[in-house]
Amino acid sequence: MSSPPERPGTRHLVLRVAATSDLTPTVRRFVLRDPAGRPLPGYEPGAHVVVTTPAGHLRGYSLVDPGGPAPREYVVCVRRDDRGRGGSRSMHDDVTVGTDLVVTAPANTFALRPAARYLFVAGGIGITPVRAMVRWLRARPGADVRLVYLTRSPAETPFRDELGGPGDTVHHSAGGGRLDLWPYLAEPADDLRLYCCGPPALLRAVRAATAHWRPSRVHTERFAGGTEGASVPFTAVWAPDGRRVQVPADVSLLTALRRDGVRVDASCEAGVCGTCRLTLLDGVADHRDAVLTGPERVGHVMACVSRARTSEIVVGPPRAA
Amino acid sequence: MPGATAGVPPLGRVRALHVYPVKGLSAQPLERVVLRPGEGVPGDRRYALARADGRYRPGLREGLPKQEFHALVSDHRLAGLDTHLDAADVLTVRVAMDTTRHEVLRADLRTEGGRRDARRFFARVLDLPEGAGPEIAHEPGRRFTDAAAAGDGPMGWLSLVNLASVRDLGARTGTTVDPGRFRANVLVDGLPPWSELDLVDSETGQGLRLGGARVRVVRRTRRCAATEVDPATGVRDLPVVRLLDQAYGHQLMGVYLEVLAAGTVEQDDELAA
Structure with a gap:
């Protein structure tokens, strides 16, 4: 499963391939360890690493094990895609036991959040982060975990031996046709979280069919190549009273401030009209507007579209012109 | 053809009529609409x-x-x-x-x-x-129209979008723009692209004939980020306002109409001088 490339400054490791095995005719498992046997940076289920393939591609791969504070190895599974841009081919063709690979420390954009109940929907190689999450949850008492796992055929089903218990629906489209997911998605509940990872068509279908859910309970793994540019959460400090406003990745600075009760005027909400200009007092903004000139960008930010490059920015009302 | 007048070539024709009974929720197509002076499409944005x-x-x-x-x-x-x-x-x-x-x-x-x-x-x-x-x-x-914030007169305006302008925006920016993004009451076609912006009329004008009704073009519609949302998926996927700004140097799409004289409007009816 691919994820957006990391931002600059992420810690890099050089890890050695300790073992490989083929889970299916197209999915190969790679076990990565420190050459000196040292423990690796910790991670939680849902995390991914970005691997530099021998041919030079940057590819994000989910870690398929539940993880922990100081794991001995990272395990990734790569599906060969001969029609892709070459990253998976390089992993399959150029990597053998003993190959050293540059790997980022794990990052997690698909983290498990607390819930009483979980529903996982995985399509094909989208099983990789889901497998880590399901194993982590089922190792704990009282886990209420259901899994719907969609693949083409039994032979193309990584981890099929371990996923097939009473809480699991493993469905193969070759022979079984397309599974109707509605019975699983019809009844949202505040104590139920949905995690979905798979090809874009599956994510689109699940997003559409969960339009009546609480959006905070629906988690879908984003794929590489998204046009939106990686938006990350940040904190906005409202200078007049020092309040700290969390701005989630999918919410604008403008909306987050307004939800917190800060009145900010806005009009186009598309970075064009200039109405929502705020004073930028500290931190570095990620300017995405079409209004501010270079010099203006030093001390201003358009709340409707722009975000932060630093984990925190301090903003205030517009200065009188 | 209802409302047709021999000898006067129409500016364009009505391609679709929509009502939005709940602000922000789905468009509902109408076969015909009866317009009355000073009022918008009956039932539009009533919730x-x-x-x-x-x-x-x-x-x-x-x-x-x-x-x-x-x-x-x-x-x-x-x-x-x-x-x-x-x-x-x-x-x-x-x-x-x-x-x-x-x-x-x-x-x-x-x-x-x-x-x-x-x-x-x-x-x-x-x-x-x-x-x-x-x-x-x-x-x-x-x-609860956007225009209602400007007063009770504007509250009764209806909105018109020229499909040729929407197509022109798509062609100029290499995208496909669903006219549904603009949530207009009346979609017309047959006019040259952007000519609707020049139809804004003075208060004393005779207005235009829309089907069996008479209307006056009162204002150009400045667009906001609501148009960035694909009406089919609910995904914010196309920066329409910015595309407008880059292609034309304005953020306009469509116009507001005020009804001067009552009448019925149906699909294929004429918009004419």
């Missing part, structure tokens, strides 16, 4: 989802700016719901699983219980705390 912490109070008789309501500009997820409000104000909401649509709400907005169900439903969809769901705003005789 709205007012922010619980906003300025709307039941009984309020003045227009409020759009940020007092949940709508697509801030809550694009609403577009993912397939909604229908019938003549008896029963709201039905469906969601799509592949090609099948499943009903997830049916609420009679004229009853306390129905409004409570709707409020709870939208609290969930909008990810608001239980109990902080939107007020189901409804004021007899009033409509």
Whole structure:
């Protein structure tokens, strides 16, 4: 499963391939360890690493094990895609036991959040982060975990031996046709979280069919190549009273401030009209507007579209012109 | 052809008519509409989802700016719901699983219980705390159009979009722009692209004939980020305002109409001088 490339400054490791095995005719498992046997940076289920393939591609791969504070190895599974841009081919063709690979420390954009109940929907190689999450949850008492796992055929089903218990629906489209997911998605509940990872068509279908859910309970793994540019959460400090406003990745600075009760005027909400200009007092903004000139960008930010490059920015009302 | 006048070539023809009974929710196609002076499309935006912490109070008789309501500009997820409000104000909401649509709400907005169900439903969809769901705003005789914030006259305007302008925007920017993004009441075709912007008329003008009604073009419509939402998916996927700005140096699409003389408008009717 691919994820957006990391931002600059992420810690890099050089890890050695300790073992490989083929889970299916197209999915190969790679076990990565420190050459000196040292423990690796910790991670939680849902995390991914970005691997530099021998041919030079940057590819994000989910870690398929539940993880922990100081794991001995990272395990990734790569599906060969001969029609892709070459990253998976390089992993399959150029990597053998003993190959050293540059790997980022794990990052997690698909983290498990607390819930009483979980529903996982995985399509094909989208099983990789889901497998880590399901194993982590089922190792704990009282886990209420259901899994719907969609693949083409039994032979193309990584981890099929371990996923097939009473809480699991493993469905193969070759022979079984397309599974109707509605019975699983019809009844949202505040104590139920949905995690979905798979090809874009599956994510689109699940997003559409969960339009009546609480959006905070629906988690879908984003794929590489998204046009939106990686938006990350940040904190906005409202200078007049020092309040700290969390701005989630999918919410604008403008909306987050307004939800917190800060009145900010806005009009186009598309970075064009200039109405929502705020004073930028500290931190570095990620300017995405079409209004501010270079010099203006030093001390201003358009709340409707722009975000932060630093984990925190301090903003205030517009200065009188 | 209803309303046709021999000898005067039409500027364009009506391709679709839409009503939006609940501000921010789905368009509903109309076969015909009876327009009356000073009023918009009957039943248009007669309900709205007012922010619980906003300025709307039941009984309020003045227009409020759009940020007092949940709508697509801030809550694009609403577009993912397939909604229908019938003549008896029963709201039905469906969601799509592949090609099948499943009903997830049916609420009679004229009853306390129905409004409570709707409020709870939208609290969930909008990810608001239980109990902080939107007020189901409804004021007899009033409509919650964006223009209503400018006064009771503008409240009664209807909106018109020229399909040629939408196509031109798509061609100039290498995109496909669904006219549904602009949530117009009247879609016309046959006019040259952007010529509708030049139809804005002085107060004393005779106006234009739209089917059997007479209308005056009163204002160009400046667009906001609500147009960035794909009406089919509820995903914010196309920076329409910025595309407009880059291609034309303005943020306009469509015009507002004021009804001068009553009449019926149907599909294929003429817009003529």
